[in-house]
Amino acid sequence: MADFHRRDSFLRNSDTFEGFLDVNTLPKIPKSLDDEIYVVEARYNERPDLLAHDRYGSSRLWWVFALRNPDSIEDPIRDFKSGMQIRMPHKGVLETIIG
Numbered sequence: 001m002a003d004f005h006r007r008d009s010f011l012r013n014s015d016t017f018e019g020f021l022d023v024n025t026l027p028k029i030p031k032s033l034d035d036e037i038y039v040v041e042a043r044y045n046e047r048p049d050l051l052a053h054d055r056y057g058s059s060r061l062w063w064v065f066a067l068r069n070p071d072s073i074e075d076p077i078r079d080f081k082s083g084m085q086i087r088m089p090h091k092g093v094l095e096t097i098i099g
Contacts, residue, residue: 027097029068034090045082056091064094 044051048066049059056064066076069086073079089097 026067029064029089029094029097031087032089032093034093035068035087036090038086038088040080040082040084040086042082044080046077046080048076048080055088056094061094061098064089 040051048062052061052064053059063076065080065086065088066073068089072084072086
């Protein structure tokens with residue numbers, strides 16, 4: 001397993017093959033009763049990185065929203081629109097996932 005990716009990177013479980021990124025194994029973010037239903041505010045329109053920073057303390061966790069909301073977020077930037085309702089994992093659940 002590659003050990004050069006940061007622990008908060010969605011690429012952390014990916015290996016390299018002859019210098020190229022191998023098949024990516026995305027982390028699983030299970031549904032939880034602790035998920036928060038959140039309506040994206042205008043200031044976060046197309047900016048999941050800002051919401052991740054404000055909620056989780058790291059803008060590098062922007063990918064969490066796309067993985068937790070695959071039915072509504074296909075493009076993690078362009079589909080992240082103000083007014084949309086998403087499920088946000090609780091910070092404690094997320095810390096367990098990323099270690």
